Amino acid sequence: MTALTHPTTPTTPLTAPDDTPGRCQAGERPRLQVARVFRAAPLLLDCGLPVNDVRLAYHTYGTPQPTATLVLHALTGTSAVHEWWPDLLGAGRPLDPERDYVICANVLGGCAGSSGPADLPTLGGQDAPLTLRDMARAGRALLEHLGVRRVRIVGASMGGMLAYAWLLECPDLVEKAVIIGAPARHSPWAIGLNTAARSAIRAAPGGEGLKVARQIAMLSYRSPDSFAATQTGQRQGVPAITSYLHHHGEKLHARFCERSYVALTGAMDAFQPTDHELRAVQTPTLVVGISSDVLYPPTEVQAGAALLPRAQYRELDSIHGHDAFLMDPGPLPTLVSAFLKG
Missing domain, CATH: 3.40.50.1820 (Alpha/Beta hydrolase fold, catalytic domain)
Known part of the structure; x- marks a missing residue:
């Protein structure tokens, strides 16, 4: 299997490991x-x-x-x-x-x-x-x-x-x-969608496959009526839905790990x-x-x-x-x- 990579940018700035449970003080931003x-x-x-x-x-x-x-x-x-x-x-x-x-x-x-x-x-x-x-x-x-x-x-x-x-x-x-x-x-429908997403990641590791996996997922996260109401017409010279899918693919690539995507979708599929x-x-x-x-x-x-x-x-x-x-x-x-x- 071709090696899969980690994201270049973490989702949230991390604190040092903290073994002492705590809570946010009044007015303090919730911390990781x-x-x-x-x-x-x-x-x-x-x-x-x-x-x-x-x-x-x-x-x-x-x-x-x-x-x-x-x-x-x-x-x-x-x-x-x-x-x-x-x-x-x-x-x-x-x-x-x-x-x-x-x-x-x-x-x-x-x-x-x-x-x-x-x-x-x-x-x-x-x-x-x-x-x-x-x-x-x-x-x-x-x-x-x-x-x-x-x-x-x-x-x-x-x-x-x-x-x-x-x-x-x-x-x-x-x-x-x-x-x-x-x-x-x-x-089988949900497993099939995840199988296609993992196949994209394995076929194009390094980020491009994860972008495609996200595009596949985003199509299943909304409905035809939702897209008809929000993604009609053109955006920057391309169909709005195309721009939307590319945006979400790039956004996930910037913050997520393709190995985690493979592992978590596999865990969901195996839960029976x-x-x-x-x-x-x-x-x-x-x-x-x-x-x-x-x-x-x-x-x-x-x-x-x-x-x-x-x-x-x-x-x-x-x-x-x-x-x-x-x-x-x-x-x-x-x-x-x-x-x-x-």
């Missing part, structure tokens, strides 16, 4: 912290390989306490929730630092401060495969580091699939879960819990589908919810497809608040 976990005993990955001294980069909001709200980010997201989900984070919102202790960590295998593929062992000369369950077990170690014993989980897109992994791996920790725009397992496993979950769960989502159609998201004995399903009506949870949340904050408080 880095915990070192699995120092005394290794994390055993599902592939059978042990990993010691794992870095997990994270942000916290609010006053530390034993019960927290854990936010799980999307595929190319970071732990800086204040940068990408202002509709849900803030005073009076579902993730309220004045009331709750909110935590978000960059996943194991990510490239925003946590241990990525280059930091992990290889298997057969290639990056060791990661699973969403590996990521949940790493996240559990971070919660122990922070003194957190119970969590409410809120995850969207990949974060929603990771929430399913938490429900299966750490049922003793999770009080409630909110899963937004995510299925219980990937369909059985109906029996899902029916055994007893955690109260809110599952939200998106009416125009072409990546994870609402019928597919609802089918996952139907397997959870204590789940309720709601649907966000938007023309903007999968990305509606970020760009057109509508009643989503109200739905999430009511569920977490209820």
